[in-house]
Amino acid sequence: MTPPLFTIDAILKATGGRTEGIEAEAINSISIDSRELGPDALFVAIKGDRFDGHDFVDAALANGAVAALVSEGRGSGPGRIVVPDALGGLRDLARAARARSRAFIVGVTGSVGKTTTKEALRVVFEAAGETHASIKSFNNHWGVPLMLARMPETAQFGIFEMGMNALDEIRPLSQMVRPHVAVITAIAPAHLERLGSLENIARAKAEIFDGLEPGGTALVNADHAQIGDLIAASAAAKVNSLLTFGFARGTDWQIVNPQSAADRSFATVLHGDRQYALALGVSGRHMLSNATAALATAHIAGIEPDVAIRALAGFGAQPGRGLRKTLGPAAKPLLLIDESYNANTASMVAALDVFSAIDAPGGRKILVLGDMLELGEQADNLHAGLAEAVRMSGAERVHLVGKHMAALAAALPGGLVASHAETVGNGEDVIVADLAYGDAIMVKGSNGVGLARIVNAITARFEKS
Template sequence: MSQPHFTVADILAVTGGRTGLGGDTPINAISIDSRELGPDALFVAIKGDRFDGHDFVEQALKDGAVAALVTEGRGDGAGRIIVPDALEGLRDIARAARERSRAVIVGVTGSVGKTTTKEALRVVFEAAGSTHASIKSFNNHWGVPLMLARLPVSAQFGVFEMGMSAPEEIRPLTRLVRPHIAVITTIAPAHLEALGSLDAIARAKSEIFSGLEPGGTTILNADHGQLDVLLEEARAAGVGRVVTYGEARGVDWQIVNIESLPESSVATVEHEGQRYELLLNVPGRHMVANAVGALAASHAAGVEPAVALRALAGFGAQPGRGARTRLGPSGRPLLLIDESYNANTASMTAALDVFARQEAPGGRKIIVLGDMRELGTQSAELHRSLAPAVLAAGADRVYLVGPQMQALAEALGQGRVAAHTQTAGEMAEIVVADLAYGDAVMIKGSNGVGLAGVVEQIRNRFERA
């Protein structure tokens, strides 16, 4: 019989909680969503922005959770483990999972490419050994401890994504994760509203160094203007080893040429006198950069480049981050490119550059762009700056969503925008009515704009060939 992930006794020991449950009760899954409970699940009742998990404790227990971790004063009864604070209890469990682990742990942050790089690392590590990685974009104050609490004792590799929208948000996350390797993908205009400048963004991302294990390694993309800030912060934090990558000269892993094809990418990478051919099942310079970041990080973790390159050859874009789907008849499909999860000027320009090389299967090229959020006083200027990339993309129709996109509409000029709506819901009806089989459509904007709903409606309409 296999060892349980935790027992109730283990949970009591690390949280200081109390319960009427037997100490040998196994805990083999940990969840904060009462709708997603694995076998022998512990439901953790945390209070979020929209929901309070304590309202769902009874339902979770009815649906099969063996226990619920609840905050003192928020109800008692059968099946509950009562602690001073449920979220802090989750962090206690995460610390315990990390403490017992012998895995090589990688932490990933950056303005753009965090999730893609994390997924590329997951693919590489899975080819080399037992791997645990964050799911979706669980990278915040509850997502990171939840992912860490699930870290199996048998894992050989662990990959954790860390995000932020303000200073001092990454520091507590990285001190939980305690990575051996810290990756910063790039620095770009994101969360300017809270941080004010690119240098301030770089310093906030550099908080990841404060949790780095002694003698640890940082992997830094060099293709941005804040590399010196990151190097300064790495020195101040006493980082043991710094490895750089990108197209810049003199980096440790240098991308010397890239061929971005409509459906794939080919690149040559040089490292310590060796040349490697990188093949990816996804187009775009930015995707090559993310893959080379994963190549460098996995090498630092002890994975041979040949193993990593074989794994990366099958790597594709993730939903909301460039995933490409052909809908309808094979001879004349609708090509849907889903970039709906996030947007800042760097990711927008990269996606538009890829779309410029994309031909429609047999119809028109259509772009739907939503607001780039949290850009503060520079928002109008940064939205206007997208105009050359939009024009170069060669779209037959351009649709814009959100109030911030007014600046881009003005920069593009009269007659260049097919429609501009304030909400994604309004745009969904317009775009679905306009699209036809044979078209290629790319949809990109900040997650809060809700363009994922437009993607879903397009899929619902055009999947029925």
């Protein structure tokens, strides 16, 4: 019989809380959204930027939650577990889940590729045993404890993504997760607005080392200028084992002979005197790098390389991160590449490189590019700096969205820019009206720009022939 996620007694012991009219003896899921409740759910009433969960406690209990974790002084009534602070209580549950677990734990961070790498790790570890992994991009001060608290006691592997916007944000997350392997995917110009320099970004990402379990391993991408900063940070954190991966010569897991087709990637990965043939169902050098991180982590965890290689062969792009949709008639479809979830200069260049290898099914190659956010004073220069990559992509028409994309528009040949709008709302109709079956279109921008709305509009318009 599968044990419950937590008994009510275990919750009280972990949080120091008290009950008010609790009839249930255990919970089997945890949620912070009253509209999305799993079986025998505990609803945690955290206060977010836009909503306060305490306003939805009654709705959660009415929708099937068996209990609600609430802050002291924020209402009373049956079905409640009262703690000093609901978010603090969630963190207490996360620590309790970690303390009882015998799983092999991996933490993942980086400026680009962390969610894709987390998904590659999930695919590999699921082939080897019961695996618990973060969903979506739940990687912040509430997302990480929520994901950790949800980890079943029976899990053999746990994979947790950690993000940040400033210094001193990843450290407490890593100290809560206590990974056996800490993966850093890359250092790139993201969050410059608050951090100011690549060196500070490297410092912030290196905080993941401070939570490593004794004897744990740091696994870092070597294909960026801040690799020396990460090596120094690992030494300062007294990490005994640091391994590197990437295309750079001399890495512990070196990628050689990379090849990409329209929807496939191939490479050889060298490790010591062994070499592994890596084949993925998705295109791009960056995807080969993410998969190599998963292969190396699996090796550290004791998973046979053949198991990892077979699992990675079925690994594909995720929604908002390169997922491809073929819409309309088979003879002449519209090819839509959805990269709408995230963007910085490194991921933009990588996506444009993938787009360069793609042929339109029978029409034109079209780009929709949205602002890269949180780049601070360097934003306009970094947007303008994309011009060469856009030209090399083979795009015949480019639609731009966001105020900083004005800098890219000025750097591109005038005939290439089909439109520029400061908001999605102002650009959506123009973009959709410009498309036709046979075109290949890639949509790429930071999530905050809202380009998912354009992806949805294109899908609705063209998915039926």
